[in-house]
Amino acid sequence: MFGIGDFARLGLVSVRMLRHYDAIGLLRPAHVDPVTGYRSYQAEQLSRLNRIVAIKDLGFTLEQVGAILDEQVGTQELHGMVRLRRAQLEAQINADLARLRSVEARLRTIETEGRMRxxxxxxxxxxxxxxxxxxxxxxxxxxxxxxxxxxxxxxxxxxxxxxxxxxxxxxxxxxxxxxxxxxxxxxxxxxxxxxxxxxxxxxxxxxxxxxxxxxxxxxxxxxxxxxxxxxxxxxxxxxxxxxxxxxxxxxxxxxxxxxxxxxxxxxxxxxxxxxxxxxxxxx
CATH class of the missing domain: 3.20.80.10 (Regulatory factor, effector binding domain)
Structure with a gap:
């Protein structure tokens, strides 16, 4: 098993984040020392950690992440969620870029005021x-x-x-x-x-x-x-x-x-x- 620091490094997250996930019941340690309170994790728990981070980064709240994981989301479903979220983000980016181009065009119009032919x-x-x-x-x-x-x-x-x-x-x-x-x-x-x-x-x-x-x-x-x-x-x-x-x-x-x-x-x-x-x- 791995101490919380080692597990955090292997999972590319912070120790503070792991403690928070433990506190809300999203990712419990495999073992907690009854004397020292030290948390230990197993390598197989990286799978759940990866799913937590991936779903959270899709824009879901941690409460929603827990509900999704409780439904045993598979790899194929995660890929589908990622594709959907990517499409949503691309649409938002395109909309923001269009809005920015529109603002820039308005500014050019303002700059030409008084110089119209x-x-x-x-x-x-x-x-x-x-x-x-x-x-x-x-x-x-x-x-x-x-x-x-x-x-x-x-x-x-x-x-x-x-x-x-x-x-x-x-x-x-x-x-x-x-x-x-x-x-x-x-x-x-x-x-x-x-x-x-x-x-x-x-x-x-x-x-x-x-x-x-x-x-x-x-x-x-x-x-x-x-x-x-x-x-x-x-x-x-x-x-x-x-x-x-x-x-x-x-x-x-x-x-x-x-x-x-x-x-x-x-x-x-x-x-x-x-x-x-x-x-x-x-x-």
């Missing part, structure tokens, strides 16, 4: 366009909620259009519709050359394409205030701010959420070029 705004008519489209719901219009939705949507619509052998006729675009409770419906679109009723369309337009995507006609925008954004969409706030100033200063108001036209989308997001188009009407 409203002269770059162009007022124009946008022609109607036929698109292949996939849609999904985002929790809000904030960049940190939009990005995890729009990126996989574009990946998927590209894959499906290519698989259907449909010709793409222009740059990809995104448009948005307000939904309940501040959420938005996100649409990822590719302009396509598909005549009504042809190329596998079932019942014409409005979602009957057998390639797994909708084919719809986006209406023209009679009067659109447009501006070019350069860089990642997470940092689009300063460009929207410039657009907002132009709209207000020129006696307009916006009537819809913006369309985003992906003019240049290399691997490096800092080199992205996107045109923002907002339908406006006179005040």
């Amino acid at each position: 409203t002269a770059e705004v162009v007022l124009k008519k946008v022609d109607p366009v036929r698109v292949a489209q996939l849609s999904a719901r985002a929790a809000s219009y904030e960049s940190r909620d939009i990005e995890p939705v729009i990126v996989p949507l574009f990946d998927e619509i590209c894959r499906r259009v290519e698989a259907a052998s449909v010709r793409i006729t222009g740059p990809g675009l995104a448009h948005y519709l307000p939904d309940d409770d501040g959420a938005v419906i996100v649409h990822a679109c590719l302009p396509v050359n598909v005549p009504p009723g042809g190329h596998g369309l079932d019942g014409g337009l409005d979602g009957g394409f057998d390639g797994g995507f909708d084919v719809v006609d986006l209406p023209a925008i009679e009067t659109a205030a447009t501006i070019i954004h350069r860089g990642p969409m997470m940092a689009v706030g300063s460009t929207f701010q410039a657009l907002a100033h132009w709209i207000e200063e020129n006696g307009y108001r916006s009537s819809t959420l913006a369309r985003e036209i992906s003019l240049h989308v290399p691997v490096n997001h800092d080199e992205w070029v996107t045109e923002l188009q907002i339908e406006v009407v006179p005040c």
